[in-house]
Amino acid sequence: xxxxxxxxxxxxxxxxTRRRAQSGPVVVHTKDLVLEDVPGRRRRRAFISEPILLGxxxxxxxxFIAEIAPGDRTGRHRHxxxxxxxxxxxxxxxxxxDKRYDWSExxxxxxxxxxxxxxxxxxPNKPVRYMGVTNxxxxxxxxxxxxxxxxxx
Numbered sequence: 001x002x003x004x005x006x007x008x009x010x011x012x013x014x015x016x017t018r019r020r021a022q023s024g025p026v027v028v029h030t031k032d033l034v035l036e037d038v039p040g041r042r043r044r045r046a047f048i049s050e051p052i053l054l055g056x057x058x059x060x061x062x063x064f065i066a067e068i069a070p071g072d073r074t075g076r077h078r079h080x081x082x083x084x085x086x087x088x089x090x091x092x093x094x095x096x097x098d099k100r101y102d103w104s105e106x107x108x109x110x111x112x113x114x115x116x117x118x119x120x121x122x123x124p125n126k127p128v129r130y131m132g133v134t135n136x137x138x139x140x141x142x143x144x145x146x147x148x149x150x151x152x153x
Contacts, residue, residue, distance in 0.1 A: 017059070024049075024057035035067055043067060043074050051137050060138035068092070068121040068128040076118040076150035081136040085109040085119070090128030092121045116150060 004012075028048050035044035045066040049056040056062075065088070068074060076095075085094075091104040096117045103109060111117055121128040139145040 020051075020055060021057050021059050024051075024055050026057065030065060033065060035065065038066075042069075042072055048131075052140075060135060060141070062132075062134045062136050064132050066130055066132060068119060068130075070126055071121060071124040073120040074118055076116055076152055078114050078116045078148050078150075079111075079134075079136070080114050080144060080146040081134045081139045082113065083111040083132055083134045085111065086131045086133075088129040088131055090121060090126055090130075091123055092119060092128050094119045114146070 030048065033046035033048065035046045038045050043066050045064050047053055047062065047064045049058050049061065049063040051059045051062075066074075068090075085108065087103055087105055087107045087109070089105050091102075093100050093102045094109050094111075094117055095101075096112060096115050101109065109119075119128070119130075136145055136147075
């Protein structure tokens with residue numbers, strides 16, 4: 001009986017990765033997403049694409065929709081992954097390190113690598129809803145991810 005070589009195992013792993021990448025949904029209907037409370041993070045979120053959690057076709061990027069309650073804020077945090085935040089609705093500001101950046105519906109926030117940041121909803125009556133796109137799955141696969149909450153949050 002012939003045993004599999006390590007090279008044979010690599011081919012199988014490659015095939016499995018390709019199958020997984022082809023098995024996720026092509027279209028995600030965001031109207032069907034249910035936002036869940038994120039304990040300790042002061043926001044609600046639903047993942048749209050996340051390869052480990054959802055079996056997404058896209059293996060190197062993650063995407064989510066999040067909401068900040070009227071007048072509230074997210075926790076202060078930083079991460080080594082890149083992130084783009086598209087404001088779907090609402091208005092507010094983001095503090096990166098110690099600098100304030102105002103934004104509103106249709107704006108995009110480019111979060112610098114590993115800088116402390118926090119998002120604020122400046123409207124006391126309406127929630128902020130935003131979409132985040134990150135390369136966290138890629139960095140996680142490479143062993144380079146790091147996510148850290150501030151004790152000052």
